Amino acid sequence: MAYLCVGFFYTQIMTTLKDITTLEDIKLLVDSFYSKVQKDEFIGPIFNAKIGNQWPEHLEKMYRFWQTILLEVHTYSGSPFPPHKQLPVAKEHFDRWMELFSTTIDGLFTGPIAEEAKLRAKNMAEMFNYKIDYFRNATKNNPQH
Known part of the structure; x- marks a missing residue:
């Protein structure tokens, strides 16, 4: 609930958030x-350098990915990890990604699917971070890997 001050009178504004249920x-x-x-100063340059002028295509892919994950409408096919394998990212980047993702959801939605989205994103960020570390270490120890 928010309050808006208009002159000497306060008006109560009801903000009702709903769950994620549609495309x-x-x-x-x-x-x-x-x-x-x-726009983020920390992770924005990494995303913008990788995606370049392909943002519309990337967003379409992300719509399909999250629709498949959260709404169980199977429109996404593929493996999400390989495009991220060579990115210059570390745990701090995933933490920032997760912070932005969670605050975005919390500002727009509430409910079990919104909570599931945050959990899935957290698990994915942890898995990607682990796999990237693994492949970097494997490459250092075995340059032909």
Whole structure:
């Protein structure tokens, strides 16, 4: 609940958040999140360098990915990890990604699917970080890997 001051009178504004239930909700989440990512001083340059002028295509892919994960509408195929394998990222980058993702969800949605989205994102960030570390160490120890 928020309050708006108009002169000497306070008006109560009811803000009702709902859960993620439709493709339109997924698009709102993805568009809002990646808008923050693109502008972020820490992770924005990494994403912008990798994606370049392919943002519309990337967003479409992310709509399908999250629609498949959260709404169980199987529109995404592929493996999400390989494009991230060579990125110059560390745990701090995943932490920032997760912070932006969680605050985006919390500002737009509430409910079990919204909570599931944050849990899935957290698990994915941890897995990606682990795999990237693994492949970097494997490459250092065995340059032909």
